[in-house]
Each structure stands twice: as C-alpha cells, then as structure tokens.
Amino acid sequence: MNFKGIINLSLIGLKTNKTRSALTMLGIIIGIGAVIVIMSVGAGAQSLILDQVQKVGTNLIGIMPGAPSEEGPPATAFGITVTTLKYEDGLAVAREVPEISAAASFVRGIETVSWQNQKKDTTFVGTTASYIEVEDTEVELGHFFSEQEEKSVIRVAALGYQLAQELFGQADPIGQKVKIRRESFEVIGVMKERGSVGFESVDDQIFIPLKTAQKLLLGINHVSVIRAKVKDNENIDAIIPAVKQIIRDRHGIRNSSEDDFDVRNQAEALAMLTTITNALNYFLAAMAAISLIVGGIGIMNIMYVTVSERYQEIGLRKAVGAKKNNLLSQFLIEAIIVTLLGGIIGIIGGALVSGSVALGANYLGYNWAFIITPFSIIIAVSVAAAIGLIFGYFPARKAAKLDPITALRYE
Amino acid sequence: MASKNLIKIQKLYKEFVADEVITKVLFDINLVIDRGEFVAIMGPSGSGKSTLMHILGFLDRPSTGQYFFKDQETSEFNDDKLADIRNKEIGFVFQTYYLLQKTTILENVKLPLVYSGSKESEAKAKQALKAVGLEHRLKYFSNQLSGGEKQRAAIARALVNNPEIIFADEPTGNLDSKSGAQVMKILEKLNQEGKTIILVTHEQDTANHAKRILNIRDGKIIDDYKVNNRSTSENGVLIK
Incomplete structure (x- = not known):
C-alpha cells in the first residue's frame, strides 16, 4: 500500500x-x-x-489630584473634582527637581469656538508655555504664548491644526479674533498636526493660557493635571518620590497615607x-x-x-x-x-x-x-x-x- | 510441489447469532475444489450458498470446521492476512457490481492494486479492462455505463491482481440475457486460461456454464456433480 x-x-x-x-x-x-x-x-x-x-510620551510623569489608589484609576477618572492641585505645584516641581526639564499644568472644558459665521464645539485647553516642551510639539504658524502670558489673564489662543482648517479654511488665522463662548481671543499661533494622542485628537483643540481659562471660562483656581517631562527615562522611578515630597510639603501633608494627589508614570500605564x-x-x-x-x-x-x-x-x-x-x-x-x-x-x-x-x-x-x-x-x-x-x-x-x-x- | 487442491473444507458449520436467536446456515460442509475448476454453487435463496461463498472467499469466517487454502489451515489467520489473501489470490464479482460512484472505471479497476502497493497499476488496469473489452471506457464514470459494462468492469477489477480464484456471486442477476451471456463468456474464457471460477447462482442456465455443480439446500450440499458437455447446453444464453 x-x-x-x-x-x-x-x-x-x-x-x-x-x-x-x-x-x-x-x-x-x-x-x-x-x-x-x-x-x-x-x-x-x-x-x-x-x-x-507612547505618543503621549513614556518620559512623562502625571500628577493628578485626589488620593492615590494602587489598584484602580485615579479618582478624577470617575468625574470627581478635587481642587487641591495648583499651578504653583507644577512650577515648584519643575524648579526643585533637577531631573525634570519642564512641567505643564492643564485645565480643560468644552465650549463653542467661532470665527465670523464658522462654529465648532470643541475642547479648550488652558495650559502653560511649557506645554510645547512637555508634549514635544511645535507651532506651525505664529507662536505659542509665553511664560509671561500664562500668568496673566490675557486673551490669546493657539489653534489646533484641524480646528484652524475648519474655522479659517484658506484664510490666515494669525491676528484674527475667535470667540470662545462670548469671550474674544486673538489667534497668535496654529499648532503642528499631531493626529490622535492618548485617544483624543489634539488637532481640533484650542489652547489658551492657564490663568485665562481658570478665571475667564471656568471660574476655578485649581488645575486638573500636571505633566512633567523627565530628562532621562531611566531614573523615572527614582524621581517620583522626590516629586511627591515636594507636593506633600507644599500641601502641608506629613504622612504619605494622607496624600491628596497621585503621581503616575506613563511607562507604568503602558x-x-x-x-x-x-x-x-x-x-x-x-x-x-x-x-x-x-x-x-x-x-x-x-x-x-x-x-x-x-x-x-x-x-x-x-x-x-x-x-x-x-x-x-x-x-x-x-x-x-x-x-x-x-x-x-x-x-x-x-x-x-x-x-x-x-x-x-x-x-x-x-x-x-x-x-x-x-x-x-x-x-x-x-x-x-x-x-x-x-x-x-x-x-x-x-x-x-x-x-x-x-x-x-x-x- | 503444490497439491492440486486449492480449497479443502472439512466439517464446516456456520451459524449467525442476532438478538440471542441462533440461525444455523451451513451444516457439516465437506468440499474439495481443485485448481482450474469452474464450480457453480446452486440453490434457492436462503439455502446458504452465498454464505458458503463468503466463507470460501474469506469475507466471513466459519463458526466451526477447517478450511485449508492452498494446503494451509486458515482458522488462525488474522484479519490482515485474510485481507492480503483477498487482495492477491481472490477476485470478487458481485451481483450489484459495487463500483465506486463518481469515480472513473480505470480508478475503480486500480483499487486492488492500491492496496497491494503494485507498481505500473495504470498499465495493469488498462490491460484488465482490455481483457473484458472496455478499453474504450477508461475515463467513463461508473454511472455512465450499462449494467453489462459495469459487470465487465467489476470483472476487470477482480482480474487486475492476477488472482488464482474468481468468486462470482449472481454475476448475471441484474443483467439482460445478452449482457449476461457476455459476462459468462468472459468467465468461461478466464477458466480456460487457468483461473479457478466459483460461481453462485440460483439460475440453472447460468450454472450450466460451469464444469461442476454443487446443489445446496437448507445449508447442506445435496448434490455435487460434473458437467461434461457444457458447450451443447440447450439453453439460449450460451454463446458458442
């Protein structure tokens, strides 16, 4: 056979x-x-x-308000607003931890942005001048707001690439006035196209100075997150305790179990x-x-x-x-x-x-x-x-x- | 030197058991068949003639008794050994042909060669088909053939491994008289060429082609005689 x-x-x-x-x-x-x-x-x-x-960056650490929880996501993920984290915390971290090259504070909200008869409901992001360095991005046209501008309630804005396209089309947006709600902002820059980062498109957002967003649009005094960029990826775990100690000192906390904030590392999340x-x-x-x-x-x-x-x-x-x-x-x-x-x-x-x-x-x-x-x-x-x-x-x-x-x- | 006995049966009994009911089919069969014989086993349906043929052809085993095949006692042979004998020493021709559906005649005829691992199977199968006059039907499927052609293809399949014996179980039972006569003529020719033919039939006309007739009734051989002048048979089936 x-x-x-x-x-x-x-x-x-x-x-x-x-x-x-x-x-x-x-x-x-x-x-x-x-x-x-x-x-x-x-x-x-x-x-x-x-x-x-990874696009968000694995060399970033995030400082979030609210008590840390080992197992789950931070409290803010459940829509709980914690008001303990401040702009100055970010400044202190950037200033006092030598391994950190920059730290950016963030607040955000959703509003209608309009120019002439063009309208778009989108996310406005109140942040600091260090955003550019922390997020590793660039402006395509014009410039981003300066450290001086971030501290004052100044009505300037940088547009996400796609938002600029949608509102202005072929027209040059620089120097134009757009409205967020009923407040008027001068366009000083257009961001470079970045695509989707951390599951949201940053290209259709509008960026304004932190204080302006806090006072003018949100009526708050705290920030929702601080992101700090580490110079060297390797010693990211070693830096976190130092960052925590600085904020603890600033918040008058003696015991780590009483922390009203959490520091997370992007690599960990990854x-x-x-x-x-x-x-x-x-x-x-x-x-x-x-x-x-x-x-x-x-x-x-x-x-x-x-x-x-x-x-x-x-x-x-x-x-x-x-x-x-x-x-x-x-x-x-x-x-x-x-x-x-x-x-x-x-x-x-x-x-x-x-x-x-x-x-x-x-x-x-x-x-x-x-x-x-x-x-x-x-x-x-x-x-x-x-x-x-x-x-x-x-x-x-x-x-x-x-x-x-x-x-x-x-x- | 091999004896002239091809098959020798002594005190063979066969009974079937189904649902604890024992049916006795064959009683005390004693039989010798020599090389080159053309034997017809005759009897009415239910007489046990097919069962006897199945036992002789190693498709079934006796309940008791001895079966010598080429002088070897076979009761201890295992299934694979029996399969080997069926493959190399025996060819079967059945009433209902048992050709594989949707398969060419050539492939059907090659089937025994597949199991013997034979080389040149294509050439051998073509030769066997030529011997039965079907060389023009090689690529036909079995369902495209007439009954007579199917039976001739089945004979070619039985022949292809050049066996010593051919068992034919009612080979003309499903055929018209002309096709039946053709089939019988082929069997006669094979016998003349030296093959031993064992034919099972209940028709006297068909049996008349044989040189020896065994009559079976109720599981016993009641008659066993030689036929001498076969070619002068009176029936109309014979082709001279």
Missing part, C-alpha cells in the same frame, strides 16, 4: 461528496478564520492602544495596558478556540455519517484487500485534508478580514498595524490538523473495524 495511493483515495472520497465536504470544512474555516481575525485584530488594537500611550490587552487577547483566543472545538465536533459528526453512508464502499475495499490500517488512514487523511484545507481557507479569510479592519482603522486616522504573526498561522494550521486527527480518529476506527461482509450487505 503506498501513501500516494491512500491520499488519492481520500481525495476521491472527498470529491464524491463535494457539498458535504464543503459544509464540513465550513466549521473549520469559521473557527480558524476567527482565531486569525481575533489574534490579528487583537494585536492591531494593542498596537493602537500602546501607540496612543505596562498596565499591555497586561490588560494581552489578557483580552488570550480571552478572545480562548473564545475562538471554543469555536474550533465546535467545528471539530462537527467534523466528527459528519465523518460518522460518512462512514455509515459508505458501509458498502468500505465492504468493497475490504473485499479487494484493504487492511484495517488502510481504511483507518484513508478516513483519517480525509478528515485531515478537510481540516487543513479549511484551515488554509480560514487563514486567508481571516487575513482578509483583519486586513480590511486595519485598512478601515487607518482610514479613520488610527495607527492600526496589520499584524499576522507566523506564530498565529502555525498555531492555526497545527490546531486544524490536530482537530482532523483527533475528531477524525473515532469515525475512521469505526470504518476500519467493520466486518467485510456486514459492511457489504449493509443497506
């Missing part, structure tokens, strides 16, 4: 029942396709998330997000694996039916000299061909779907990587073959064990 002959027999067996073979394959196609899509889309989403965080997205990916892959098992059981079911329907054929094969092993391998190979072929189609289909998702996401402006690792393909193919082997074995064994005359006479 030659192997080529058995493969040929298996192929004939499959061709004889094209529809059934195709339907059997469908379960595997969907299962493997789902695995590929999930692994690829998972990897793409992960790359997007990490890219967004690591946390990586862990979360990995866990999500594994979870999704497990779901896909379940669909593969269902597909495998489908194969076993149909192989049993196939064996029952082909009793006479099995009887004939035995009559002309097929041994148990010949029939076992024929039916096993049939199952493996179905699963492997289904696996390959599933991989191609999954790659197409993942590719479309990546294309769509990129079209929407996200930096979404189309990732199909050789690992996921190896996994998919070996899982498909294993399913064929495992779920094909029992029906194949049934065929091999049949008594020749019982099989031949089966009606």
